[in-house]
Amino acid sequence: MKAVVIYRPGGPDELILEERPVPQIKKGWSRVKIKGFGVNHSEIFTRKGLSPGVGFPRVLGIECVGVIDATTDPVRLPEGQKVISIMGEMGRAFDGSYEEYALIPNEQIYPVVTGLSWENLAAVPETYYTAYGSMLNLRIGSSDEVLVRGAASGVGVAFARxxxxxxxxxxxxxxxxxxxxxxxxxxxxxxxxxxxRDGRLQTPRSYDRILELIGPATLHDSFSHTKPGGIVCSTGELGGVWNIDLEPIQELPANGYLTSFYSGNVSEEKVNEMLAFIEERHVNAAPERVFSLENVADAHRYLEGGNSFGKAVVLCGE
Known part of the structure; x- marks a missing residue:
C-alpha cells in the first residue's frame, strides 16, 4: 500500500510517499480501507516536532473515513461497514490516516449511516464534529449575537454553515x-x-456568544468582548498557545460562562446525530480543496499559507 511517512520533524518536504506492507489485524484492532481524510493544523504541529511525546518515523493523520477491510469485531464492525475515526492517539502514538489502509483500535472506530459522498464525508469528522459540539455547548438562542474568532478556519466555516x-x-x-x-x-x-490584529479585536462591540478558535493566545481579549451573562467556548488553539494564566473573578464576563469542546469528546451516538443534522438540513459540507495522497505535502503548504480557507481533504484509492 501507499503511505506518507515522516522520519524527522520539519517542513512539508519531510512528508515522504512510500510503499509499505498492508498492516495485519490484531486483537482489539481492525483494518480500515481509507477513502479520505481531512488535513488539520494539529498535524502541522506534529510535523514540526511540536507535539510532545510523538516519536518518528510516523504516519500522521488524526481522522479518516472509509470502510472496514478486516475486523476483530464482526458484530459492531462487519467487513464493508462505512466508518469514521477521530482523534484518540491516531497519528501520534500509532500510525494514522495518511495511508491507504490503517490499523485502528475498535473503540476508536465509529460505524456511521450516511449518504454523503466520500469527498464531503472526508471533510466532516474532525471539523464538523468539533463545530457541532461547540454549537451545542454555546447554548445559542435565536436572538443572540455570535462571534467566531478564527472564522476562516475549517471549523469556523463549518460552524457558520x-x-x-x-x-x-x-x-x-x-x-x-x-x-x-x-x-x-x-x-x-x-x-x-x-x-x-495582534491578538485584539478591532471593534468596541461585545457579543452574547463567542466561539474562540484562536485559543489561549486571544482568550483574555475575547472575555473583554463578551456581554454579561454571555458564553465563551474555547475550542481551537490556532494561535499556537496551549495554556492560559486566568483570574476568573476579574476576567470572566459578569454572570457569564466559559466552556470548551474538542473532538476527543466523541461518541458514536453524537457522530451519527451530527450526520443526520447535516443531511436533514442540507448543510453544505463540501471541502474547499481536494488533494490526492501523493500531494499531501501540498495540502500542508496550502493550510499553512496566508490564502487558505475552510477545509482541505485528501482522497485515497478508487
Whole structure:
C-alpha cells in the first residue's frame, strides 16, 4: 500500500510517499480501507516536532473515513461497514490516516449511516464534529449575537454553515487577520467580518456568544468582548498557545460562562446525530480543496499559507 511517512520533524518536504506492507489485524484492532481524510493544523504541529511525546518515523493523520477491510469485531464492525475515526492517539502514538489502509483500535472506530459522498464525508469528522459540539455547548438562542474568532478556519466555516441551518436570521460575525477573506466568509454565512490584529479585536462591540478558535493566545481579549451573562467556548488553539494564566473573578464576563469542546469528546451516538443534522438540513459540507495522497505535502503548504480557507481533504484509492 501507499503511505506518507515522516522520519524527522520539519517542513512539508519531510512528508515522504512510500510503499509499505498492508498492516495485519490484531486483537482489539481492525483494518480500515481509507477513502479520505481531512488535513488539520494539529498535524502541522506534529510535523514540526511540536507535539510532545510523538516519536518518528510516523504516519500522521488524526481522522479518516472509509470502510472496514478486516475486523476483530464482526458484530459492531462487519467487513464493508462505512466508518469514521477521530482523534484518540491516531497519528501520534500509532500510525494514522495518511495511508491507504490503517490499523485502528475498535473503540476508536465509529460505524456511521450516511449518504454523503466520500469527498464531503472526508471533510466532516474532525471539523464538523468539533463545530457541532461547540454549537451545542454555546447554548445559542435565536436572538443572540455570535462571534467566531478564527472564522476562516475549517471549523469556523463549518460552524457558520451549521448555525445557518439552525438559525437562518441570527446575527453572525467572524474575525480574520486579513479582511481580504471577507467575501469568502460572507458567502458561507457571516454577516460581518472584523479584523483580528495582534491578538485584539478591532471593534468596541461585545457579543452574547463567542466561539474562540484562536485559543489561549486571544482568550483574555475575547472575555473583554463578551456581554454579561454571555458564553465563551474555547475550542481551537490556532494561535499556537496551549495554556492560559486566568483570574476568573476579574476576567470572566459578569454572570457569564466559559466552556470548551474538542473532538476527543466523541461518541458514536453524537457522530451519527451530527450526520443526520447535516443531511436533514442540507448543510453544505463540501471541502474547499481536494488533494490526492501523493500531494499531501501540498495540502500542508496550502493550510499553512496566508490564502487558505475552510477545509482541505485528501482522497485515497478508487
Amino acid at each position: 451549521l448555525l445557518r441551518a439552525q438559525y437562518g436570521n441570527l446575527r453572525l460575525t467572524g474575525t480574520s487577520r486579513s479582511l481580504n477573506k471577507s467575501g469568502y466568509l460572507k458567502n458561507v454565512g457571516y454577516d460581518e467580518v472584523i479584523q483580528d
